[in-house]
Amino acid sequence: MQFVTRPLVGLTLLCLVPLAVQAQQDGGISNEAAANMARNCFACHGPQGRSPGTIPSLHQHSADKIVALMKGFKSGDEPSTVMGRHAKGYSEPEIEAIARYIAGLNKR
Numbered sequence: 001m002q003f004v005t006r007p008l009v010g011l012t013l014l015c016l017v018p019l020a021v022q023a024q025q026d027g028g029i030s031n032e033a034a035a036n037m038a039r040n041c042f043a044c045h046g047p048q049g050r051s052p053g054t055i056p057s058l059h060q061h062s063a064d065k066i067v068a069l070m071k072g073f074k075s076g077d078e079p080s081t082v083m084g085r086h087a088k089g090y091s092e093p094e095i096e097a098i099a100r101y102i103a104g105l106n107k108r
């Protein structure tokens with residue numbers, strides 16, 4: 001029986017590798033947590049990041065673009081009125097999770 005189970009165990013472990021890598025990239029932040037944080041953004045940037053007013057929309061941006069802008073706001077390289085203070089409240093893994101969540105909404 002061992003000759004059957006061994007490869008199965010190996011295969012199962014191999015299948016877990018992408019999951020582990022994914023969890024690491026997310027900094028352990030679940031999609032639900034990202035969705036909750038993104039709700040704060042939508043208060044100003046409109047539902048799903050589609051702003052009805054003068055605040056820029058987010059829905060047209062890629063995740064990478066949102067991350068780059070947020071890091072710029074955080075460091076002060078990107079000039080802002082409110083976003084600098086806002087971005088400082090989030091860690092980099094949180095920013096990346098929020099950005100992926102917002103960018104992912106627009107693929108649906």
Ligand code: HEC
Pocket residue numbers: 037038040041042043044045055056057058065066069070079080081082083084086090098099
């Ligand atoms: C209090 C309202 C408010 C909240 C909440 C808010 N933003 Fe903003 N955001 C703004 C304003 C206003 C700007 C324009 C830059 C500035 O003046 O700070 C902006 C600009 C941006 C930009 C640049 C868009 C562009 O095209 O230039 C990004 C990206 C962004 N916000 C992401 C976020 C994310 C992600 C969140 C949630 C974590 C968030 N914002 C929460 C008001 C807000």
